[in-house]
Amino acid sequence: MRRPRVPLGKPLVVAIVLVALVVTAVVAFRAGAAGRPAATAPRPAASPSASAPPTVGDIYQTLLPSVVAITSHLSGGKSAGGTGVVVNADGTIMTALHVVKDSQSIEIAYADGSTSPATIASSVPASDIATLTPQTLPSVVVPATIGGGVAVGDQVVAIGNQLALADTTTTGVVSGLERAVSTDEAGDLKGLIQFDAAVNPGSSGGPLVNMRGQTVGIVVALANPTDAKTFIGIGFAVPIGSAVGGGRPPQL
Numbered sequence: 001m002r003r004p005r006v007p008l009g010k011p012l013v014v015a016i017v018l019v020a021l022v023v024t025a026v027v028a029f030r031a032g033a034a035g036r037p038a039a040t041a042p043r044p045a046a047s048p049s050a051s052a053p054p055t056v057g058d059i060y061q062t063l064l065p066s067v068v069a070i071t072s073h074l075s076g077g078k079s080a081g082g083t084g085v086v087v088n089a090d091g092t093i094m095t096a097l098h099v100v101k102d103s104q105s106i107e108i109a110y111a112d113g114s115t116s117p118a119t120i121a122s123s124v125p126a127s128d129i130a131t132l133t134p135q136t137l138p139s140v141v142v143p144a145t146i147g148g149g150v151a152v153g154d155q156v157v158a159i160g161n162q163l164a165l166a167d168t169t170t171t172g173v174v175s176g177l178e179r180a181v182s183t184d185e186a187g188d189l190k191g192l193i194q195f196d197a198a199v200n201p202g203s204s205g206g207p208l209v210n211m212r213g214q215t216v217g218i219v220v221a222l223a224n225p226t227d228a229k230t231f232i233g234i235g236f237a238v239p240i241g242s243a244v245g246g247g248r249p250p251q252l
Contacts, residue, residue: 054211059157060169062213065111065142068093069161070118070132070205072103083160083206084108084132085144085215087244091137094243095205096220097123097130098186110138111167128186128220129243144207146240147214150174150193158197158219158235160206172197181221181236192236193217199235208237218243 054062063085070082070093082099086092093108100106106118116136123130150156154174162168176194183189195208199222208217217237224232 054213056157056169056171059209059211059213060159060167063144063157063159063207063209063215064167065140066144066215067111067159067167067206069109069166070095070099071107071109072100073105073107074102075104081161081164081202082204083202083219085205085207085218086141087131087146087215088143089141091134091141092121093118093132093134094218095130095132096218096238097125097128098183098220099205100130100132106132108132108134112138112140114138125186127238127242128183128189129218129238144209144215145213146244147210147212147216149239149241150177150210150216152176155211156195156197156216157209157211158195158199158203158206159209160199160203160219162198162200162203164202168203170198175234179236181223183221186220189220189236189238191239191242192220193239195235195237196233197235198231200231201229203235216240 066086068084068086070084072080072082074080082095084093084095087094100120101123108116108118116134118132118134121131121133152174155171156174157169157171159167159169172195174193175196179192179194180188180190181192193208199219203219206219207215208219210216217239219235219237221236222231223234224230
């Protein structure tokens with residue numbers, strides 16, 4: 001879920017230089033707690049009126065069937081959780097690479113409560129993006145709508161399994177663009193969206209969504225000036241254009 005760039009040792013914490021030489025630690029967060037978050041039943045997609053813009057609740061209802069919980073089974077009997085989003089009618093799932101890269105096996109939990117093993121289909125460490133192929137699909141596959149760019153000040157919604165709390169939904173604004181951070185696991189990541197919707201360990205790999213219900217980014221990291229892995233108002237997402245180009249989900 002070095003100074004000015006301090007390489008992080010596990011747990012996953014990194015340092016970045018913010019404006020005015022403020023040093024913060026960037027966490028490429030896989031999970032805060034072991035085990036798979038409980039899956040929830042899908043809700044029907046909302047149908048906002050033509051005269052009113054979608055609400056955060058509308059966005060949640062629309063995206064929920066596309067969001068999955070990911071459990072990475074690690075060596076030594078350990079497990080860790082993260083989030084993914086279905087991006088194709090064939091069931092392809094996009095997530096952050098650091099969520100799954102050290103896994104001995106991967107399990108997906110869908111919104112309808114069904115589960116499936118999955119394997120890594122593609123990965124691009126330079127963008128910390130991976131795509132997964134599930135072994136089985138839910139009865140209804142609902143791919144997310146892939147969006148375009150965002151501007152500073154745009155409202156966004158983040159959905160994920162942060163701190164093992166399934167389908168946690170938070171909202172905020174785009175705080176900055178073209179941000180660069182460095183992590184031990186993913187190396188240098190550039191061109192990121194900075195946002196202030198709350199994310200925490202377990203959120204990694206989840207969708208960052210605009211108010212048209214379009215997935216505009218994949219959440220990969222948060223910043224904290226301490227060794228804690230908790231959110232203080234700065235999150236980062238790979239723009240969906242970079243994620244799609246790097247992860248190469250088929251037939252988008």
